[in-house]
Amino acid sequence: MLSRRTAVGVAVVAPLAASACSASEVLDPVKAPPPSTPPAPTNPDQSVIDATVAEILGADKGAPSAFAQLHRAHIEALAPTKGVAAVPAKGRWQDRQVALVTTLTTAAGRAADPQLITLLASAAAGQQQLLHGRGLA
Amino acid sequence: MTTANSASTEAVQAALAVEHASIYVLGALGGRTSATSSPALARALTDAYDDHVNAREALAAHVVAAGIEPVAPSAVYDLPARIRSDAGIGAAALRLEKDTTATYLSLVPKATGSDRTLLIQLLCRAAARQLDLGAEPVAFPGT
Numbered sequence: 001m002l003s004r005r006t007a008v009g010v011a012v013v014a015p016l017a018a019s020a021c022s023a024s025e026v027l028d029p030v031k032a033p034p035p036s037t038p039p040a041p042t043n044p045d046q047s048v049i050d051a052t053v054a055e056i057l058g059a060d061k062g063a064p065s066a067f068a069q070l071h072r073a074h075i076e077a078l079a080p081t082k083g084v085a086a087v088p089a090k091g092r093w094q095d096r097q098v099a100l101v102t103t104l105t106t107a108a109g110r111a112a113d114p115q116l117i118t119l120l121a122s123a124a125a126g127q128q129q130l131l132h133g134r135g136l137a
Numbered sequence: 138m139t140t141a142n143s144a145s146t147e148a149v150q151a152a153l154a155v156e157h158a159s160i161y162v163l164g165a166l167g168g169r170t171s172a173t174s175s176p177a178l179a180r181a182l183t184d185a186y187d188d189h190v191n192a193r194e195a196l197a198a199h200v201v202a203a204g205i206e207p208v209a210p211s212a213v214y215d216l217p218a219r220i221r222s223d224a225g226i227g228a229a230a231l232r233l234e235k236d237t238t239a240t241y242l243s244l245v246p247k248a249t250g251s252d253r254t255l256l257i258q259l260l261c262r263a264a265a266r267q268l269d270l271g272a273e274p275v276a277f278p279g280t
Contacts, residue, residue, distance in 0.1 A: 017138075070276055103259045115246075118245060121280050123276075123277065124260070125242070125260050126264070126275060128264055129267070133268050
């Protein structure tokens with residue numbers, strides 16, 4: 001049991017200690033805990049997007065600028081991960097451009113998000129239009 | 138309760154209903170076009186008509202394969218009114234193809250598996266036909 005004298009001492013010191021502690025927290029921002037921002041949720045379709053964009057980039061090597069121009073709009077809308085690399089280009093550019101319709105159709109079949117499915121399907125139709133206009137499909 | 142599979146089949150059935158209507162309207166538009174005085178338009182309408190018939194057959198086959206009765210065509214459809222020129226006929230046909238493209242695009246996310254693949258293939262065909270009727274290519278047809 002505390003003596004009366006000790007109890008008074010604790011009562012006097014305790015507010016001072018608490019006050020000093022609060023002051024140090026306020027005045028020293030370096031020691032403040034970082035703000036708690038939860039990481040952004042991973043897009044389950046991101047791998048589909050990135051693989052599709054890699055195919056598009058690979059298909060455009062050597063193709064007329066109209067295709068690259070169309071694909072810039074597609075890629076911007078798809079929002080791939082930064083730094084996605086093109087797959088190695090194989091065969092004639094015409095064949096690669098025709099194959100892109102299948103690539104986009106397959107990606108639309110694998111995607112889960114309805115908005116992404118719509119985007120990929122419409123991009124496939126845009127690719128088909130350009131091919132048709134040039135007599136390639 | 139609607140399951141994923143039945144929703145997918147309903148999307149194909151809706152596309153089939155669109156094809157029934159398109160065939161009817163294109164047949165009527167083609168009947169007002171002269172192959173002699175407007176050979177390019179007549180050819181574009183004939184090609185579009187044939188393409189829609191092929192689409193109808195492909196969609197009906199998918200529905201039958203799912204064990205469901207394909208939706209039947211209506212007895213009559215609304216036709217574009219007061220068209221008296223080749224330009225008007227061409228514009229009506231292009232409007233039809235743009236509507237078809239937009240409808241397919243709206244149905245695609247509702248379908249799954251091979252149904253979705255078929256709808257995208259037919260969407261691509263509809264988008265390409267627009268060019269035959271004077272449209273310019275766009276990045277995102279149907280939107």
